[in-house]
Each structure stands twice: as structure tokens, then as C-alpha cells.
Amino acid sequence: MAQPPSSAFATCLNDVCGGRSGCVGYPSDILYQINWVDRYNLDINLEPAAVTKPEITEDVAAFIKCASENNVKVQARSGGHSYANHGLGGEDGALVIDLENFQHFSMNWDNWQATIGAGHKLHDVTEKLHDNGGRAISHGTCPGVGLGGHATIGGLGPSSRMWGSCLDHVVEVEVVTADGKIQRASEDENSDLFFALKGAGASFGIITEFVMRTNEEPGDVVEYTFSLTFSRHRDLSPVFEAWQNLISDPDLDRRFGSEFVMHELGAIITGTFFGTEEEFEATGIPDRIPTGKKSIVVNDWLGSVAQQAQDAALWLSDLSTAFTAKSLAFTKDQLLSSESIMDLMDYIDDANRGTLIWFLIFDVTGGRINDVPMNATAYRHRDKVMFCQGYGIGIPTLNGRTREFIEGINSLIRSSVPTNLSTYAGYVDASLESPQDSYWGPNLDALGQVKEDWDPSDLFSNPQSVRPGQKSVVDYFDNRASSNGSEDSSGGSNGGTRDEQGGCWSWRRSGPAFAVFVALFVGMVPGFR
Template identity: 55%
Template sequence: MGNSNSALSQCLGGVANGRSGFVSYPENPLYQISWVKRYNLDVHVTPAAVVRPDTSQDIADIIKCATANKVKVQAKSGGHSYANFGLGGDDGAVAIDLVNLQEYRMDPTTWYATVGAGFRLGEVDKRLHETGRAFSHGVCPDVGIGGHATIGGLGPMSRMWGSCLDHIVEVEVVTADGKIQRASETENSDLFWALRGAGGSFGVITKFVMRTHPEPANVVQYSYTAKFGKQADMAAFFSSWQDLIANPNLDPRFGTLYMMMPLGAIINGVFYGTQEEFEATGIPASLPNGKDQLEASDWLGSIAHGAETEALALSNIASPFYSKSLGFKRSDLIPPAGIKQLFEWIDQQDKGTLLWALVFDAQGGATSAVAPNATAYNHRDKIMFYESFAVGFPLQGKTKQFLTNLHNKILQLAGPGAYGTYAGYVDLALGTDAQNQYWGANLPQLQNIKVKWDPTDVFHNLQSVQPIAS
């Protein structure tokens, strides 16, 4: 391993203090399978070590070992980064796997939930459900809250309640100097601002204090499945859906997405209220008629249904895949003629795989009601994101080229202001423009805060915030 890595392993061994299952290194024949566990198999990365701490003090000591040996650090919660950033994104980092940080408690006075950074979203929902509470997040149950809540945490509830990070009241975080800190609006407020949108660049959050809401008593779920031989036959369906989500008065209790797949498309919607309230909004009249409309029996059931739809696009199972994405302001939405042209173009392309999907996800509502500089998350003006996926065994160059050409086609047809994307949709092809695309006008402030809290760039991945001097 060399002198530096040998010194690192000795230091981490001291932190382990005889505990088994605490740390592993590349020499372990099961290292990649049992410890590293890459999510995107097309992105190869070998950390210098993977550590599974039990406490915040463990994490503080691990960070001190890494900095003493000039090794970068990244934390992994669920491990669903598209570029494996929880493993460092590049060889030689110390990856801190937060799987053992499972603290949970609910304050029955404030209804604030304290949630350990190792929790997966599905388990969080089960714990919240025990007291009839909820907060906004995405629908994939195996995604870890540690990364999700620090990037944004978008999902069908975002239009009603805001993003997941909008619910963070306070965090416990270990900073680059190995100190265990608290951060909130009143304590270390600059760090708190940065952690809500760019968390992986500023520290390892060990626990969150989250504002919660009463769990909705009624949920109406809508789905429409169209099966045609050509995408061009469905251009009118998409145009109608886009007109609906472009309405500035669209009821914020309604979340929806349009998913294009080979030979078909799905329009999925969730309304947090009763069937009668849903009908009164006028939304059903704008959707295709008579297909699979139902009222979920409970809150957890609605989340499970959303997870099923999401799984059609990108499985929780590790695979070699590629993805592109873009955010749209209302003025940037694709006009009807452009939609027709886009869908016809898609029909003509050689995708190189049958495992591909194109997802358009409505945003806005409560998320847009927050000022763009209130947190590091910048995309408050976006009312829709598109995201493409393609999986291949192996992933072919023509498949990546299809998604790249598709992205360029969308840019050509969208409004001239279409730019930027959500940091949760990691795209290595963005290169040096990634930070501008993810954080926009908030990037200079993030760079200044980085100088204060992490001047030597301990918390680093290929697209993380850099100190402004760099």
C-alpha cells in the first residue's frame, strides 16, 4: 500500500481499537463486493479505505487520520450517486459509510424528528408513520437521507411542502478540522446554508433535526399508461401534460411526472387530498381519461406506489448506466412544434439498448416559494426537470451518444434560458461547468464558505465546491 497508505491504515486501526467490521482496504478480496458496492458499474473507483463508524467521534477521528495523511474524504449514506461520489468519485479517498448511524427520535412537543444520517428513506417513513408524521422527499425507499437531504431531496411532495432540505432545522456535522459541530439558522449559519444543497463539499453530517407535517389522511393516485409503436404518436399526450404543469395556478397538492420508455409512456400523478378535492381542482379534466385512477388507503401505500413507478426508470440494483438532465423555467418549456420534432427524432435513433427512459418531473409550488439564495440549492425557478437513463451490459458508446444527442436536441428546442440541473443528477460529462450548472448564482458564496470551513479541500469529489482561491 505504500508508506502513506500504511500510515493511514495504522491510524484507522487505532480508531477501530479492535472492532471487527470497522474498516476494509483494497487488499481484501471482497472489498469491491462487500465494502465499496459501486452503484454505477460504469464508473470505476477504488477508495483507499472504506470505514463504517459507530459514532460521531469515530467520524471525527477518521477525518483526522485522513487529513494527517493528505487523503480526501467523502461520506456515503445510501450510495446512490450516479458517479459513485460517496466513494470519492476518484481513486484513493477515504469513504465513510454511515450505515451504522441509525439514531431516531420524535419530539412530541415540536414534532421535530431527529434522524441519523445512515437511514434509508423507506425506513424513515415507517418511523414517522408510527406517530402520523411526514416530511417531503423522493420516492426511492433505498436512497439514504444523508446525501438526499443535503443535495435537495426532490419528490412528488415537493410542490406541496418544499424539498427535503427545506425541512432541516439543525444538523450535527463533523467538519474538516475533525470537530463535531452543530449548525442551524442561529449557530454556524453560513455552514448551515452551504450544507443545504452542497453538503458533500463541507462536512459529514451525522444526524438531522427535521421539521415534520401531519401525515395526509387521503391520497389520490392517478396513472395513465399509453402503449404505441412510436413516440411520435404520444407527442400530443406530452403536450397536454406539459400545459398542465405550466399552469402557475396548478394546485401545489398535485405532483406528477411523464415517463417515456420503449413502446410507451406513463403519466403518473399524486394528489394529497380526497377524491372530491381532486375533482374540484379541475386537474382530472386535463389528464387522459379513465385509466387506473385510485385512492390510496394510506400514506405509506402512496409512497410504495411511487417507488414502483420510479423503479421502471432506474433500478436500485447496481448496473452500468448513463444519464443526462436539465431544469426548465416556465419560459423554457418546449413548444408543441418542438415536442413533435423531438418525439419524431427519438423514433429515428439507434439507442444501443432497450433499457432506456426519459422522465419529465414537475416541480415548482412550495419549492419555488423559497428565495433562490435562502439555501445553497439554487433551482427555485425551475418548474420541471428532465432526466434520461440508459443501462447496458456493457454500456455502449452509441448509447451514451444517443443520450448526449438527445440532450443537445432538447437544448435546441427549449427556450434560450434553459440551463442548469439538479446536483442529485450527477453528470460527469459537465466537466468544469458542473459547479455552475448545479449551484448557479450561489456558487461564489459557496466558494467563500469553503475557504472558511474546508480550505484544503478535504471533502472532495470530481464536482465538489472548490475554495475560491482555486
């Protein structure tokens, strides 16, 4: 262990570690930024006060007490994929509690509930669930994302319309709160805290263990890809409109998930259907998607997930780069009109993008997610049918033109919708003017009260987390207890762990050719190999 800073805080952390190697790192350590901090978004510079790697929950509790006694903010890291580096505190001076050692797993064979350590990556969760009874949960496609943040902020993926979000599978947690106590939280115990942890986890404590309901693995899984190449993005307008009409159909089969991904070379429509190819054809969905170069693969559940995880380009999602990201969430009444779609495509064609590596990703949501009342969890997007994510990537650095390009897309879409659009906290936007309102909307008042009750000193904090006693600055017509109807959301240009839902770009989903292009380009740049 390197010599720590001379302070009561460092002394406290060292006492918890008891001389264990690899337990704590400090800014004075050689290669601290590389070996301990490991920023995901290289465009956001910060230096944590220390990074710790506890082995047991009691270590987490002790580290939290050290931070509380020395007025140091705390954030947890599971997979480390926060777009704004919130798992590192989001700004200088935080204590990072890295949960990589929390890898315990067990299955209750009577009720098929799995107990899973918060340090697991998604690909490990999939494999362990498969090996323990052929079970599964909803989660995203990027294998390196950590469960700790994914299951406390939302957790969206191809099976979410069928099974609900990742956090909808959580029935109980073990969490360390701001007073350093180890608590259990569920709908029956500490229910107010449980509500907050399911969607705003980073503001309320550090979850070390999840108890999750599981589903029987589906049989066949149909994965399709339509690749579309046009000389101008404007030519994609009718294709996108047809896709948007499909995914916003209230009768859309819940076994179906899809994305529309635009990039420098064109676009690609991807989708997953949990059923046989014959069942997929019978839904009529294939006939409603404009065809291009088509690829259809039929797998079982594990084969489907493994194919995604083994795609070398997808693993590039774990690569640190400099990027900017913005996102929006849409109700059925906020979808883009024909004119707005054309304006968007014209903007993309005419803008100085400043990079060849950018994505604009639209993905379908809803289904079982929207069966849950909006006020049942901190996650508020129970009335949404579509999300949009824009990314611009700089190699090796991000330039202002790329940032302006992504901001321009966001502004153009906002101006074309009659009501304000909200944002999913898993697709974090570091530049939001009112982030808490945009992320949690009509649930913010309740979250502010829970924060006041459980963390009045705002120990668990990042630049966009819930503040004690915070209230919404937007007048919401709050009919959440009985309805998931759409609300006018805040605009503006985890406990759990703060490891974002996405935290990975759609390298795979942008098509093999573009993924190879990105891989080769990145590989030629020193420091990115």
C-alpha cells in the first residue's frame, strides 16, 4: 500500500483495511488515475479523495462512517459505466466504494428468488442464473455493466417489455445507510427507502446485495437486423416514421423489443422477439418494418445473450473515451411528427458533426414496465413508449463541434414537441439544468422527504443526486396513485451504486461494418489499445 495522505480520514480508511493489499488507493499513489480511478468518460476530469475495495458489508459500513466523520461525500461503483463519472463522485473529493468483490450468489429453489452480490457484471448474472435452474431477469445488452447501478436506476433491455425493468425484479436489498448501519429494505421493511432505492439509488445508500425474482428462460429467441444505407439521412425519414408507428402501437406484442440506430454510414433496425420464428411472422411485425439487408438468427436464451456478449465490438463499450451524451423520453403523445422527423434528418445531414463516431439511438419501452404505477418506485417512466440517446465520441479528445452537434439534435427534438420531455437517469445527461426534475419528475417531492429522513447531511451525493427536502420546481398534475398517464416533465438543456443503465454505446447495434471501423480507428490511436 502506498503512503496515504496525512489525515484523520486516511487513518480511518487504513484502519478498516487493516493492512490488506488492494484495499484503498489515494491520489498520492503512483498511477492512481489508471489503477484506481479509471474514468469512463475521459471528457470529465475528477480526482476522488480515495477509492476503496471492501470485501464484506461491514467494510462498507466502516468506510461510510469514515466519510461521515470527515465530511467527505460518498458514491459507489459497480461496473463504472456512468456517462458523467458519477460512480467516482462526479466531481473532485469523493470517497469511492468499489463493489467488485461482492460476487456472492445463491438461488432459492422454492420461490426462484436469487440473492446476488452488487459487484456482478451483467454477463456473470446471466450465466449464474442459467446454471441455477435455467432462470433469467431483464437487463441490458452490454456485458460489462454492473448490476449494482443497473438495478437501482432502471435497467432496460430487450426483454423489459415482457418482464419489466431490471429494478422491477428486485424484491429486497441489503443496504448500508448514511448512519453506517446495515439495513434490509423491501416493500414490507423500510418501504420508503426501498421506494427510493428503486430508481434513485445513488442518493440513498450503498446496496451490497439484491434479492431478485427470476423468470424461466424463454425457448427460442429471434434476433433480426435490417441494415439500411442511404446517401442522405433525409432519405431515412419514411423508414423511421414507419418504425415509430410500429413501436407506439398499443397492441404491440410484449415479446418484442427494437431499436432504430442512426450513425455516420446510415441506419440499422434491430429487434428481439422471444418466441419462435413462426410466432414472430404471425405477429405481422416483419411486414411493418421497411426491409434492407436482412439478417435473422434464432437462438435459445443463453445463446442470444452469449452472442451479444461475445461480439468483440460490444466489449469496446468498456473502453474509456471522451464523449458527450444527451437523452430524451417520449410518451405516446410526444412522438415526432412527419415534419419533425424530416427536420431532424436535414439537421443531421447539414451539421458539422466534428466526428465520424456518433450515434442516435431510439429504443422502444413500455409493456410490462408501464403496468406499474408511476409512484410505486422512484423510476418514473411508466408512461413512456420510446427513448432517444445521442452520443458523440472524440478520439482522442472531444471537440466543441461534436458537443454542439449532439446538443443541436436534443434542442431540435425538444422544440418540436408541444410539452417538455423528461430524461431517464440511466442515460445521464451531465448538462441538464434541472436534472432531478427531469429524472424523477412527480416523484421528486417524495424522494426529497426520504432523503431528509435517511440522509439529511447529503452524504451520498453527486452533482445530479436528490437533495434533502428537495421539491420539484415543476407543477405536476399528480394522479400517480391511480394512473400512469403522461405528465408535463421538466426540461432543461444511486442506494445503490451509480453505474448507469447504458454506460455503453451501441457498437454492436450499429452494424458489423461500422463496429469494425470503430475498432480499427480506436486501435490506431495510442493509449486506446
